[in-house]
Each structure stands twice: as structure tokens, then as C-alpha cells.
Amino acid sequence: MPQDNSYPLTRRGFLAGAVSGTSLIALHPFSARAASNQAHLRIMETTDLHVHVFPYDYYSDKPVDTVGLARTAAIIEAIRAEATNALLIDNGDFLQGNPMGDYIAYERGMKDGDMHPVIQAMNTLGFDGSTLGNHEFNYGLDFLLKSVAGANFPVVSANVVKKLGASPREDETLLRPYVILDRMVTDGAGQSHPIRVGLIGFAPPQIMNWDRKHLEGNVNARDIVATAEAWVPQMLEEGCDLIVALNHSGIAGAEHVDGMENAAVPLARVTGIDAILTGHSHLVFPSPTFDGFAEVDVAAGTISGKPGVMGGFWGSHLGLIDLLLERDGNAWRVIGSTSEARPIYQRGEDRSITPLVDSVETVLASVSKEHDETLDYIRRAVGKTSAPLHSYFALVADDPSVQIVSIAQGWYIAEMMKGTPYEGLPILSAAAPFKAGGRGGPDYYTDVPAGDVAIKNVADLYLYPNTIRAVKVTGAQVRDWLERSAGIFNQITPGGADQVLINPDFPSYNFDVIDGVSYQIDLSQPSRYGPKGEDLNPGANRIVNLTLGGQPVDPAAEFIVATNNYRAGGGGDFPGAKGDTIVFEGPDTNRDIIVRYIHEQGTINPSADANWRFAPMPGTSVLFDTGPRAAGYIGDVKGVAIEAAGDGPDGFARFRITL
Known part of the structure; x- marks a missing residue:
């Protein structure tokens, strides 16, 4: 599988001045207490952005304080500043979902070499990886492939395949099923060490029904868990120290059912997966929403014992998994974790909205032309x-x-x-x-x-x-x-x-x-x-x-x-x-x-x-x-x-x- 060149995990895509409107930064306990053979790694998640870059409701044609990657970006810098090492990952459903997405698809179009505005915004923020959600397929495969071609980060998807093989490892996948990021991580003593982080992505198999007219005869979709069980051992064979599942799928039943839409719980049980990003459901995890779900621990922020997170939708939250890693010989293992979803706004008891962050101007500027064109389009x-x-x-x-x-x-x-x-x-x-x-x-x-x-x-x-x-x-x-x-x-x-x-x-x-x-x-x-x-x-x-x-x-x-x-x-x-x-x-x-x-x-x-x-x-x-x-x-x-x-x-x- 293709691999990325080595560079430090610290402050990739760092945006000066992005913390305007945020609270004072406090060092995470893992960073404070990491020993010479330990490292603190923060995994940041966006999910279900649905082309919401500007804090704007195009349907009602007015600004809002509850959406927008430009707002989430302010939290991203704060998170990076709190940690020695950080990764920023998107969990899918970024290409479709508001009139800006429709404008690009239905009117402007995507030619070879064109840049999709949400990809441009994600490039500006320095994402480390992404996967495909179900809505990436809404405008057809040609549109999808031309859009992700502009990404300065790997986009992975293991269970969407152009040609089925006898097993998932023998499939011809639409995109690469996983990527191994070769990075340098700084330990508690300030020493740098190599680490191999594997990202593997999954989309709901129901895309074959939801977007049949685009997909039938062109691709197939495998079961999420069965696909993971095939590919994760190969990732371990290639020397992954840490495997993160980019699972555009929700948190539901613990029992694995073939082809299930919301497969986070059984997926997290797959041996070798160390952390799981979830989405698709437009919910927040950890939160009381998931109290009582089998194999889900809201207090610990774990799913089947693995750290997990779901960062809302439309940029409403930034999902955050903090890992304390310990070096064992030449390998790393997870010895502690916390999980949270940080909001960009607060809703009062009277339903009033108070923004918690300001927009990052560089992110707004990256799509300002398309924003203005979308305003013309909706009007x-x-x-x-x-x-x-x-x-x-x-x-x-x-x-x-x-x-x-x-x-x-x-x-x-x-x-x-x-x-x-x-x-x-x-x-x-x-x-x-x-x-x-x-x-x-x-x-x-x-x-x-x-x-x-x-x-x-x-x-x-x-x-x-x-x-x-x-x-x-x-x-x-x-x-x-x-x-x-x-x-x-x-x-x-x-x-x-x-x-x-x-x-x-x-x-x-x-x-x-x-x-x-x-x-x-x-x-x-x-x-x-x-x-x-x-x-x-x-x-x-x-x-x-x-x-x-x-x-x-x-x-x-x-x-x-x-x-x-x-x-x-x-x-x-x-x-x-x-x-x-x-x-x-x-x-x-x-x-x-x-x-x-x-x-x-x-x-x-x-x-x-x-x-x-x-x-x-x-x-x-x-x-x-x-x-x-x-x-x-x-x-x-x-x-x-x-x-x-x-x-x-x-x-x-x-x-x-x-x-």
C-alpha cells in the first residue's frame, strides 16, 4: 500500500491566530505526565461536514452560529497547542449536503484539475486523512474521483470495490483501502521516535441502494466488519503501531449482522483496531444519547473497549481522542485514553445560541469565491x-x-x-x-x-x-x-x-x-x-x-x-x-x-x-x-x-x- 513520507506530527497545518474566541489553553494530563518512553497523541475528527465551510444557512440565506468548518478550525489550533503530537482526520460525508455542494455539482461542475471548495478548505487546515461517506456518491463516481483528486491528504475506503475478489484482500478497491502514515512522535522527554499510524476507511454498504443509479454495475460494497477482519491483519503485517478505523457508520447494536449500516460496535471488536472514529448518525459521542448501549461506555468514551468519538455534524463539534502511548521495544501500544466532542456553540435553556469560537479567516478566504457564487445560485x-x-x-x-x-x-x-x-x-x-x-x-x-x-x-x-x-x-x-x-x-x-x-x-x-x-x-x-x-x-x-x-x-x-x-x-x-x-x-x-x-x-x-x-x-x-x-x-x-x-x-x- 502507498505510504506517506515521514514528518513530525506536531502542528501540521497550524493556523496562527485561530484561537480567537476560545478559552485559555490547558495542557492535557497525558502531555503533562508522559514519561521518556511515552507519548501523547491527539486524534481530531470532523465528520458529516456536508460542505458546511462558512457559518451560513444557504436555505434561509442568513448567517448562523451552529455550523461551519471555519468555526471548527478555531478549536483545531487550540487542540494542537494542547498536545505534543496531533492528527486531523475527516470521517466522510464532505462533498454533498448544502446548496454549495449542489452548486458545484449541478452548475459549475468538476473538470480534471478543478478544486472542490470543501477540499480546498480541508487542504488549508492540513488534514492527515479522510474516508468516504455515503453522500460522496450522490453526484456519481466521476464527480467523486475528480473531487478527491485535489486532496493533499490520503482518502481511503476499504469496502467500496470496483471488482470483487475471492476475499477483500483480492478486491480491486475504488480508492486505496488503507494508508500507513510514517510520522515522528515526540515523547515525554522531548525525544523523537518513528511511529506508523494506519488509517482504514469504511462506508455503509447501503450506498448500493441509496445511489443505485450511480453505482450499479460500477462498484460493489462489502460488509464493514468482514472487510476489516481481512485488511487489518495485513496492516499489522506491514508494521502498523496504531490502527485508526475511519468508520462512516453509526453506533447501534453490538451483534454483527452482515451488511449492517451502523457497525461501530462490532467493528471496534476487530483485533488490531486501536481507535474508532464514527459518524453518519449526526449525533455526538460521548454523550448521554448512548447511555445503555451494549458494549458502549459513555463515561470512558469507549466502544467495545476501544476509544471512540463522533463529532456531531456540519462542523458543530470537533471529535477528540487522546491517547497515551508507551514504547515497547520498537513498537507502541495504547495504555490510556480519553474521548470528547468539543462544540462550536452553546445552546441556552431558552434555546438561544451563543458562539464559543470565531471563524478562522484563512479558511473562509479559501472558499470565499465559491461562497459568493453559491449566494448567487440560491437567489x-x-x-x-x-x-x-x-x-x-x-x-x-x-x-x-x-x-x-x-x-x-x-x-x-x-x-x-x-x-x-x-x-x-x-x-x-x-x-x-x-x-x-x-x-x-x-x-x-x-x-x-x-x-x-x-x-x-x-x-x-x-x-x-x-x-x-x-x-x-x-x-x-x-x-x-x-x-x-x-x-x-x-x-x-x-x-x-x-x-x-x-x-x-x-x-x-x-x-x-x-x-x-x-x-x-x-x-x-x-x-x-x-x-x-x-x-x-x-x-x-x-x-x-x-x-x-x-x-x-x-x-x-x-x-x-x-x-x-x-x-x-x-x-x-x-x-x-x-x-x-x-x-x-x-x-x-x-x-x-x-x-x-x-x-x-x-x-x-x-x-x-x-x-x-x-x-x-x-x-x-x-x-x-x-x-x-x-x-x-x-x-x-x-x-x-x-x-x-x-x-x-x-x-x-x-x-x-x-x-
């Missing part, structure tokens, strides 16, 4: 919509702003289900309006006119960085899911005039509309569920005439429902979506999926199709309040008779629906 059209995207009537009629989310989710999940046991099942899509007035006020609505759609508009359509999920449910569960949603409406007395329609205690983000089926809501019936999902009226049925393709939905029939991680994991307490029906956990955010869909379609047609409406109640009318600008869209609303009814309170406009 101009990336597609067109044939209909306005507004949410003024999202709570009372099928709505275009919800429709486009449903369409994009369904489009994505249909592709993901190909080649799985669920291929062929009907695919439905559940989405809810996020901006629908309420406490947000009379201007808190999505309102994108027909015509050009810019990426920054997607934040209006989808407020949260949720990730895509799919659940498998029965027809009975689909009906109960809709019954839960229908709890947003008050019970209406037949024949009554101008009754209040919406229950203000019911949040709009729990009003799921399910696309792909047709149904009516009978407001004369009591709601089965309360605002928090409590079963108030068992047996109550507001959902009537539930059909698929014109035929009644069979309660025993099976369906795939596209949704998000919040809902699928039990958020809102919806029947059929309590964490036990998930059949697909995608790595992509719902916002990214909407952007991809718009890019691919060019012109989108999100016109509401009135797949749901209120059941007729002759002689009955209800009132609801929405934004004043809704008046301009009354004529576009399908399936419901709406008319203006004067002014509502607090700047809202009031409308009347005749049922």
Missing part, C-alpha cells in the same frame, strides 16, 4: 413551478405547498424501493404544512408565486432538516393515521352557521395529508384523537370514502408511506408510525430531495389534486382564519367552497366555508 431560479406554492388554505383543502413535498418524497422512495422486498407495494406520501399562521402570525405562510423557484424558496416549503423515511403499514393504519390528523378540526354541528373550524391547540405540523389515496373528512363526527394523540373517542371515524384508484382501501392491504424521521420515529404519536414500522432510513434530508426533484424535473407541476375534502353537510358553514394575501388565491382552491368573511383577530383574514 436565482433552479427550476420553475407551473402553479403558485402557498399554504394559506393548507388546513382546509388540498394544498400546493404540501403537494410538492409529497410528490418529491414519493418520487424518491419509489426509486429506493426498487430491488427490495417492498417493490410493487403502493407508495403513499405523508406531508404536513409547517408555515400555516397560528402563533407565527398572519404573515407566517409559504408564498412562492408561479414561475421561477430558487433554492432559498425550499426553506419556505420545508422548515426542518428532517431526513427521509419509509414505513410499511396496513390499510387500517393508513385510516388511523388520517384519523389522527383529522383531530385538528373541531366537531361541527350539522345545519349550524359559521362554526369555528380549527382547534388552535393542534399544531399544523401534525396535520398530515396522505397523497396517493382519496378520502373525505366527516366533521359531524367527534375526533378520535386529541391534540397530543390521546385516544379520546375509541371507535370514532371521521375518515370516510377512503379509496385507492377508485376502490375502497382494504384494511389488510399493505402500503409504503414516505415520510420523515420525526414522524416515522413516533413524533406526534401517529398510528403506524411509532418506530416499529420503518423499512427504509434514507441518508438524505427532505429539503435536499425537494431540490433534487426540482433540478431533475425542470418545471414542476404541484397543483393540488383535491385528493381529500370535507364530507358534505348541507346547510352548514364554518369559519377559519388565514393570512390576508389568501384572498388572491381563492379561485385556485379545489374541492371546497370558500368566500371572504371579513377580518379576523390580530391581522388575520377570516373566510367562510360552506360544507
Whole structure:
């Protein structure tokens, strides 16, 4: 395997002045107490950067204090100053994940010799190595290979292969499976000694499903643990003193299952691995999140007895493993370790954000041109919509702003289900309006006119960085899911005039509309569920005439429902979506999926199709309040008779629906 030339581990890529905003530097105990035959080594990890170099939210087009490699860079210098020896390693998912990544991939492109901005920023910081995450494959292999070609550091990946051999050692891997860094390390007495540090990388095998259109027929992905068991002995044979697993995979079950996505625990058990970097899950380790996980010790910062770390996502934290090494003859062994994840910001009890570091100007400068180009990109059209995207009537009629989310989710999940046991099942899509007035006020609505759609508009359509999920449910569960949603409406007395329609205690983000089926809501019936999902009226049925393709939905029939991680994991307490029906956990955010869909379609047609409406109640009318600008869209609303009814309170406009 290729090896790097020797040079000291101390202060590689050191950035003067980067500690602005940090606390005073304190020497780590390992550095203070290392003896003449001992050395303190700090392994710094970034993971899941997703092209976040600037502290900027491109979707909402404003600066933020919670993201950005330029902020993490300030901690990196502080860490280097605290230790005699240090390595800086990235754990994957750096090429995709925000509009800057989309701008480079979809518009500017990558030619031979071009430099990707996130690679340029990483070069500026002096990374020692990286591996591939699953999102590196989102734009295709050609884009990936041209991007990593600009790295001044090795990028390794052992389990993604161009040609499978009889065993992993006989594979033709896409990139080198591992690298051995020949370095000099300074011991406690100030003497320098050689050390051989091996880095081996892994990506989730699920890339073959997530990016099938790019990868099928071009590469294969092996099981993470089996691959490690084959390559790690070879690394030891080549004289590695220390082996670090760059594992773009999360911390989950201790039992090894072939092809598992989150394999950190069984991977750490592999003999020869001394430390493990984890990621992919967008979580922090060590943290209470992992209390009670088998073979995971949060207090010690270990996974299966090996030091491990997960440094958040988008540059939110710098993962840090401190190792106390002892020289035994001509070899080194680990005799002590600590682990932590240092944040770039602090969140107060009132949810306020306080930045803990300032951005490093040299890192900002390295991508300033691309940052400015990305701002231009998000502010101009990336597609067109044939209909306005507004949410003024999202709570009372099928709505275009919800429709486009449903369409994009369904489009994505249909592709993901190909080649799985669920291929062929009907695919439905559940989405809810996020901006629908309420406490947000009379201007808190999505309102994108027909015509050009810019990426920054997607934040209006989808407020949260949720990730895509799919659940498998029965027809009975689909009906109960809709019954839960229908709890947003008050019970209406037949024949009554101008009754209040919406229950203000019911949040709009729990009003799921399910696309792909047709149904009516009978407001004369009591709601089965309360605002928090409590079963108030068992047996109550507001959902009537539930059909698929014109035929009644069979309660025993099976369906795939596209949704998000919040809902699928039990958020809102919806029947059929309590964490036990998930059949697909995608790595992509719902916002990214909407952007991809718009890019691919060019012109989108999100016109509401009135797949749901209120059941007729002759002689009955209800009132609801929405934004004043809704008046301009009354004529576009399908399936419901709406008319203006004067002014509502607090700047809202009031409308009347005749049922």
C-alpha cells in the first residue's frame, strides 16, 4: 500500500491566530505526565461536514452560529497547542449536503484539475486523512474521483470495490483501502521516535441502494466488519503501531449482522483496531444519547473497549481522542485514553445560541469565491413551478405547498424501493404544512408565486432538516393515521352557521395529508384523537370514502408511506408510525430531495389534486382564519367552497366555508 513520507506530527497545518474566541489553553494530563518512553497523541475528527465551510444557512440565506468548518478550525489550533503530537482526520460525508455542494455539482461542475471548495478548505487546515461517506456518491463516481483528486491528504475506503475478489484482500478497491502514515512522535522527554499510524476507511454498504443509479454495475460494497477482519491483519503485517478505523457508520447494536449500516460496535471488536472514529448518525459521542448501549461506555468514551468519538455534524463539534502511548521495544501500544466532542456553540435553556469560537479567516478566504457564487445560485431560479406554492388554505383543502413535498418524497422512495422486498407495494406520501399562521402570525405562510423557484424558496416549503423515511403499514393504519390528523378540526354541528373550524391547540405540523389515496373528512363526527394523540373517542371515524384508484382501501392491504424521521420515529404519536414500522432510513434530508426533484424535473407541476375534502353537510358553514394575501388565491382552491368573511383577530383574514 502507498505510504506517506515521514514528518513530525506536531502542528501540521497550524493556523496562527485561530484561537480567537476560545478559552485559555490547558495542557492535557497525558502531555503533562508522559514519561521518556511515552507519548501523547491527539486524534481530531470532523465528520458529516456536508460542505458546511462558512457559518451560513444557504436555505434561509442568513448567517448562523451552529455550523461551519471555519468555526471548527478555531478549536483545531487550540487542540494542537494542547498536545505534543496531533492528527486531523475527516470521517466522510464532505462533498454533498448544502446548496454549495449542489452548486458545484449541478452548475459549475468538476473538470480534471478543478478544486472542490470543501477540499480546498480541508487542504488549508492540513488534514492527515479522510474516508468516504455515503453522500460522496450522490453526484456519481466521476464527480467523486475528480473531487478527491485535489486532496493533499490520503482518502481511503476499504469496502467500496470496483471488482470483487475471492476475499477483500483480492478486491480491486475504488480508492486505496488503507494508508500507513510514517510520522515522528515526540515523547515525554522531548525525544523523537518513528511511529506508523494506519488509517482504514469504511462506508455503509447501503450506498448500493441509496445511489443505485450511480453505482450499479460500477462498484460493489462489502460488509464493514468482514472487510476489516481481512485488511487489518495485513496492516499489522506491514508494521502498523496504531490502527485508526475511519468508520462512516453509526453506533447501534453490538451483534454483527452482515451488511449492517451502523457497525461501530462490532467493528471496534476487530483485533488490531486501536481507535474508532464514527459518524453518519449526526449525533455526538460521548454523550448521554448512548447511555445503555451494549458494549458502549459513555463515561470512558469507549466502544467495545476501544476509544471512540463522533463529532456531531456540519462542523458543530470537533471529535477528540487522546491517547497515551508507551514504547515497547520498537513498537507502541495504547495504555490510556480519553474521548470528547468539543462544540462550536452553546445552546441556552431558552434555546438561544451563543458562539464559543470565531471563524478562522484563512479558511473562509479559501472558499470565499465559491461562497459568493453559491449566494448567487440560491437567489436565482433552479427550476420553475407551473402553479403558485402557498399554504394559506393548507388546513382546509388540498394544498400546493404540501403537494410538492409529497410528490418529491414519493418520487424518491419509489426509486429506493426498487430491488427490495417492498417493490410493487403502493407508495403513499405523508406531508404536513409547517408555515400555516397560528402563533407565527398572519404573515407566517409559504408564498412562492408561479414561475421561477430558487433554492432559498425550499426553506419556505420545508422548515426542518428532517431526513427521509419509509414505513410499511396496513390499510387500517393508513385510516388511523388520517384519523389522527383529522383531530385538528373541531366537531361541527350539522345545519349550524359559521362554526369555528380549527382547534388552535393542534399544531399544523401534525396535520398530515396522505397523497396517493382519496378520502373525505366527516366533521359531524367527534375526533378520535386529541391534540397530543390521546385516544379520546375509541371507535370514532371521521375518515370516510377512503379509496385507492377508485376502490375502497382494504384494511389488510399493505402500503409504503414516505415520510420523515420525526414522524416515522413516533413524533406526534401517529398510528403506524411509532418506530416499529420503518423499512427504509434514507441518508438524505427532505429539503435536499425537494431540490433534487426540482433540478431533475425542470418545471414542476404541484397543483393540488383535491385528493381529500370535507364530507358534505348541507346547510352548514364554518369559519377559519388565514393570512390576508389568501384572498388572491381563492379561485385556485379545489374541492371546497370558500368566500371572504371579513377580518379576523390580530391581522388575520377570516373566510367562510360552506360544507
